[in-house]
Amino acid sequence: MHCTRKVTDGIHWVGANDRRIAKFENMFPVPRGVSYNSYVILDEKTALMDTADSSVAERFMENVTAVLDGRTLDYLVVQHMEPDHCANIAAIIEKYPEVTVVGNAKTMQMIGQFYAGTKAEHTFLVKEGDKLSLGEHELNFVTAPMVHWPEVMVTYESKEKILFSADAFGTFGALNGTLFDDEIFFDAVWMEDARRYYTNIVGKYGPQVQALLKKAAGLDIAMICPLHGPVWRNDLELLLEKYDQWSRYEAEEDGVLIVYGSMYGNTENAAEVLAAEIAEQGMKNIKMYDASVTDCSYLIAEAFRYNRIVVAAPTYNAGLFAPIEHFLNDMKALNVQNKKIALLENGTWAPMAGKHMRAIVESMKNMEIVEPVISIKSALQPVQMEEVRTFVGELLK
């Protein structure tokens, strides 16, 4: 049985949900699943905005067929060539051989690379500013390079003022029957997944997202239809403001994120003592994670969120304890910046973790390291408590 939702009279959601998936991109845990959104526009001509992942192919094709209700498909608009959205291009062409595939030069090249045997009889090459009329609906193509692939474009439909935004404004999380932002509790239920999706997948490309936001500001947008998660028709400002903040690498909250690594509990104990002292000195907003336990994608989202970060790590074979090295390298890769960061190292004979952490942090943009780095030998000693108090004072200054 098909499962679709009406977005407007002429536009239908024909996507599908996957709650069996353990890790999105085989990397990021998605305990709430993920939705692959796709939309059919019915007018004098019909258009399909992207396809869906292979895992939901059967349901997706059934949905498209049901909404078209015997009509043929005139256009397939390919906004993004990541396989979770384009895996069904071949199936669509096979079912609707007269369809015209719409994309830019890079899109067409990638279709050839991914699906060598796929040959569309008709293609329509578009670039920035090009239009396509479907009758009353008019599609306006806007390029969004590196949000988060080079071929990405978004599409503004001017009759109903809808921005089909590709992966921008998307989030992890399957849709639970509810499709629109006014049908869900976004802040309470979705925000953390939205932040984790943005920061881990798009986070590196802040300047490119800023460029897209500037283009979007010139459009009169009533609704945003992304390729993952809810459709925005009510509180668009909420998400636009978050995207602006995240893409400027501006912290959302004054608080302290503590991330520690520990094998035998001594670095963990030092982190606990630090946390207690941070609380003693008046900070209420503290979050603490064991980097070996919490998936790095959650730590990255928190690193974007807070303005102050503490990282505590043991030395490991003259190097850095691997889960912490992964976290710091991921922060750097995703362009995390504008933080005050306090480092604590541990080592039993020749502590080196501080040196390695400093090298990574110093290669990042606009990071202020609290000096001096605290160095402990095996375990934090009572005589170091004065040092801890001063260190925390500097962190909270």
Ligand SMILES: Cc1cc2nc3c(=O)[nH]c(=O)nc-3n(C[C@H](O)[C@H](O)[C@H](O)COP(=O)(O)O)c2cc1C
């Ligand atoms: C496999 C292994 C390698 C280590 N390599 C070093 C090292 O190169 N230099 C050092 O000073 N300590 C090294 N240590 C010791 C730990 O850094 C140290 O015992 C630390 O206190 C452990 O903290 P924890 O109790 O939080 O796990 C190593 C420990 C292990 C298990």
